[in-house]
Amino acid sequence: MQVPRSIFREYDIRGVADRDLTDELVRAIGHGFASMLGSVARRVLVARDCRLSSDRLFEALTAGIRASGADVVDLGVGPTPYLYNGAFEVEADGAIMITGSHNAGDENGFKLMRGRASFFGEAIQSLRARIEAGDLPVSTVPGALTSLDRKSAYVAALTKGIRLARTDVRFVLDAGNGAGGPLALEAMRALGLKPDPLFCEMDGTFPNHHPDPTVEANLEALIARVRETGAELGLAFDGDADRLGAVDAQGNILWGDKLLVLFAREVLATHPGSAILGEVKCSQTLYDDIAKHGGRPIVWKTGHSLIKAKLKEEHALLAGEMSGHLFFADRYPGYDDALYAALRLLEIVAKDPRPLGALLSDLPTTFVTPELRVPCADAIKFDVVRAVTEHFERAGREVLTIDGARISFAAPGAPCWGLVRASNTGPVLVLRFEAPTREQCQAIREEVETVVRAARDRFGG
Numbered sequence: 018m019q020v021p022r023s024i025f026r027e028y029d030i031r032g033v034a035d036r037d038l039t040d041e042l043v044r045a046i047g048h049g050f051a052s053m054l055g056s057v058a059r060r061v062l063v064a065r066d067c068r069l070s071s072d073r074l075f076e077a078l079t080a081g082i083r084a085s086g087a088d089v090v091d092l093g094v095g096p097t098p099y100l101y102n103g104a105f106e107v108e109a110d111g112a113i114m115i116t117g118s119h120n121a122g123d124e125n126g127f128k129l130m131r132g133r134a135s136f137f138g139e140a141i142q143s144l145r146a147r148i149e150a151g152d153l154p155v156s157t158v159p160g161a162l163t164s165l166d167r168k169s170a171y172v173a174a175l176t177k178g179i180r181l182a183r184t185d186v187r188f189v190l191d192a193g194n195g196a197g198g199p200l201a202l203e204a205m206r207a208l209g210l211k212p213d214p215l216f217c218e219m220d221g222t223f224p225n226h227h228p229d230p231t232v233e234a235n236l237e238a239l240i241a242r243v244r245e246t247g248a249e250l251g252l253a254f255d256g257d258a259d260r261l262g263a264v265d266a267q268g269n270i271l272w273g274d275k276l277l278v279l280f281a282r283e284v285l286a287t288h289p290g291s292a293i294l295g296e297v298k299c300s301q302t303l304y305d306d307i308a309k310h311g312g313r314p315i316v317w318k319t320g321h322s323l324i325k326a327k328l329k330e331e332h333a334l335l336a337g338e339m340s341g342h343l344f345f346a347d348r349y350p351g352y353d354d355a356l357y358a359a360l361r362l363l364e365i366v367a368k369d370p371r372p373l374g375a376l377l378s379d380l381p382t383t384f385v386t387p388e389l390r391v392p393c394a395d396a397i398k399f400d401v402v403r404a405v406t407e408h409f410e411r412a413g414r415e416v417l418t419i420d421g422a423r424i425s426f427a428a429p430g431a432p433c434w435g436l437v438r439a440s441n442t443g444p445v446l447v448l449r450f451e452a453p454t455r456e457q458c459q460a461i462r463e464e465v466e467t468v469v470r471a472a473r474d475r476f477g478g
């Protein structure tokens with residue numbers, strides 16, 4: 018079968034539903050994936066988000082899984098962490114979430130798990146190769162289809178162990194009409210909280226704003242509502258609620274690395290010395306703060322699947338990404354769940370007499386750019402990063418090469434670094450800079466960008 022290669026990505030399979038994800042291809046994805054799980058007693062959990070194409074994809078995907086002989090357990094409609102929770106609590110060989118995550122309404126795709134681990138990278142490429150080769154053995158006995166509604170079990174897992182010093186926290190929840198709204202409200206109300214819901218009804222057309230809280234424009238309605246109602250904070254989810262966004266009472270956005278500082282302090286207070294992971298894009302103030310509070314900071318690669326694997330390997334209790342994927346292995350199984358992270362943030366706000374905006378006032382002030390995305394052809398993007406690394410190493414700079422090049426610049430008393438990394442998901446270089454002053458930030462940005470441009474020209478991109 019001819020398959021559009023670009024939809025088989027590093028962490029998931031994703032494309033425009035009506036164009037790329039034909040019934041035939043989706044059936045083959047289900048069939049091929051189930052065949053890769055092994056030959057005996059195969060059972061695959063399937064959940065789906067609220068996108069308009071999700072029901073069609075469910076039909077095709079599960080037809081393929083069953084043709085391979087594996088059983089399907091239909092968990093119904095919910096957010097991605099609802100599927101993760103199923104994979105941790107129900108005996109199954111694999112699990113698939115049908116979701117377009119934070120992408121536009123016409124896109125959709127699949128996040129895959131083998132047992133409790135992400136199925137990604139090479140595994141996704143082998144699945145593609147298997148489909149291309151038509152290696153899809155049909156079982157004489159098709160698998161069964163059963164339904165299992167685990168929503169109350171999931172809400173119980175979310176709320177178990179959450180201890181709120183007060184339940185009158187005034188907050189707005191913007192679920193972006195994605196799949197996380199209804200269950201989040203249920204969990205919050207079960208704890209005695211009174212959320213002010215904004216766009217919490219599921220609507221796969223996403224009529225109010227794009228379901229991605231990492232883009233400032235998508236937080237405008239939330240910020241306006243927080244200010245207008247005098248709420249203490251605002252919370253936002255992406256379309257499948259594995260990413261959390263947050264704003265304080267003034268409407269200032271707390272990006273993933275700042276949220277991670279708050280959570281790290283909380284975790285380290287009860288588990289001194291534990292390992293905590295961030296990714297290469299996070300502020301240096303995060304890693305310094307973890308160390309200052311007695312933790313073991315680990316800088317790791319970007320990507321939720323890579324972070325989850327490293328979290329397990331290091332027995333870390335917490336991890337996070339700029340994008341708002343937050344992973345708690347403290348009192349929780351370690352998967353990225355924005356509903357759970359929201360409850361942990363509410364726990365902190367309820368306990369601390371200071372407003373959320375004041376909790377990080379002791380962090381050193383730095384100037385930091387947002388993620389800057391520079392177009393760069395896939396064929397040369399890794400060569401450019403290598404050339405940048407070599408340039409700065411020759412210049413005597415320390416360069417961290419875990420994922421891209423994170424270059425240290427000397428600056429007394431405060432963090433100063435620049436990052437150039439090749440995106441795993443498109444023809445893009447991601448750049449970010451942090452320095453003690455605006456001028457220094459601008460200066461290192463210009464220095465690095467000049468080297469990037471020269472390398473890109475040299476490789477012909």
Ligand SMILES: [Zn+2]
Pocket residue numbers: 097118119255256257258259260
């Ligand atoms: Zn997502």
